[in-house]
Amino acid sequence: MPGTIVVALGGNAILQPGQKGTFEEQMENVKITASQLARLILKGNRLVITHGNGPQVGRILQQQSMGEYGGIPPMPLFVCGAMSQGMIGYMVQQALYNEFRKLGIDRTVVTLVSQVIVDTKDPAFSNPTKPIGAFYSQQEAMKAQKDRGEVWKEDSGRGWRRVVPSPPPGGLLEISAVKALINHGAVVIASGGGGIPVAVRDTGEVTGIDAVIDKDLAAEKLAEEVDADVLLILTDVSHVAINYKTHLQQNLTAVTAEELSDYYEQGHFKAGSMGPKVKAALKFVENGGRMAVITSLGNALLGAEGRAGTVVTRKAVVENIAGI
Ligand SMILES: Nc1ncnc2c1ncn2[C@@H]1O[C@H](COP(=O)(O)OP(=O)(O)O)[C@@H](O)[C@H]1O
Ligand SMILES: NC(=O)OP(=O)(O)O
Secondary structure, three states, X not given: OOOEEEEEEOHHHOOOOOOOXXXXXXXXXXXXXXXXXXXXXXOOOEEEEEEOOHHXXXXXXXXXXXXXXXXXXXOOHHHHHHHHHHHHHHHHXXXXXXXXXXXXXOOOEEEOOOEXXXXXXXXXXXXXXXXXXXXXXXXXXXXXXXXXXXXXXXXXXXXXXXXXXXXXXXXXXXXXXXXHHHHOOOEEEOOXXXXXXXXXXXXXXXXXXXXXXXXXXXXXXXXXXXXXXXXXXXXXXXXXXXXXXXXXXXXXXXXXXXXXXXXXXXXXXXXXXXXXXXXXXXXXXXXXXXXXXXXXXXXXXXXXXXOOOEEEEOOOOOOOOOOO
8 A cells, every 4th residue: 555655774775884985885775775765656655765874974073083184173973964964865866866767757856954853951962872983893992982082882793883972853843844845746855864963052043962863763753744654664684583693583574563562671672773763663653653664675665565574563464474
């Protein structure tokens, strides 16, 4: 059944672990992603796209400190977030334009620079959890902690990454523009990297604040705002698993919000990776969304129909093809 789908693209859809992160590599990944997304449009769906920026915003931040060599002032983390929205939005926008042209789809694609309100008093500011940038060895991580006072953590058995504060998303300032563009028939790319974190000051002005919002939690908010039928979270694993990376690992296919919530409480999903995806999926269906799906990019088409990946509904109504 076609409907409005909010698609949350994981960092992997844009930059895969082990890749250097050149423009060409990222563009190639984005082209593969775009061909999947275009097929969702061909099936009659309306798409709102959001994306992660963890790998990119960390690299942009590192590039800033390299600039100091020539006396060029570095930009703060929240500006790096804005840069990452422009960079990734541009790549997705162009790749979709070219894919639509090939397939004879007549749709405008628009990227919106999006600001998301956060609470400066949130405890997340004193407990960094969001991994950004590339993966490093433990030795390199310890050195960065000592030399630069940064916080680094091990990320799901894949290596060490810098972590930064990740407060929960509040409202998206540009939401009325998102809605207007959807109603106009455009494919909208919004709230990239979870949105640029901004705080409302006493004067009522908003200003940027150093943090990286989780894109899955921001995607859920966006999905509620645009009254989406499906929240489709695309990442680098085909399923959410319980007892992940143990000999008892079991992939979840069709699961009710109640069951998934129990697994969440039991601590099966890591903070900073699968945890927020599960939290976003639960919130979406608990607040009335038809279905939330967490799966890999290659499963996007079947996933959008609840026929692949981990499919979360309020009640077990979806027939899931186990194993895909
Ligand atoms: N219980 C789990 N089931 C599946 N994957 C998990 C689980 N816990 C942690 N992960 C990790 O979560 C990763 C996906 O999260 P993340 O790297 O944040 O994705 P993305 O950048 O695509 O948003 C997977 O590659 C996997 O290593
Ligand atoms: N902002 C964010 O959540 O990015 P990733 O999904 O790339 O970690």
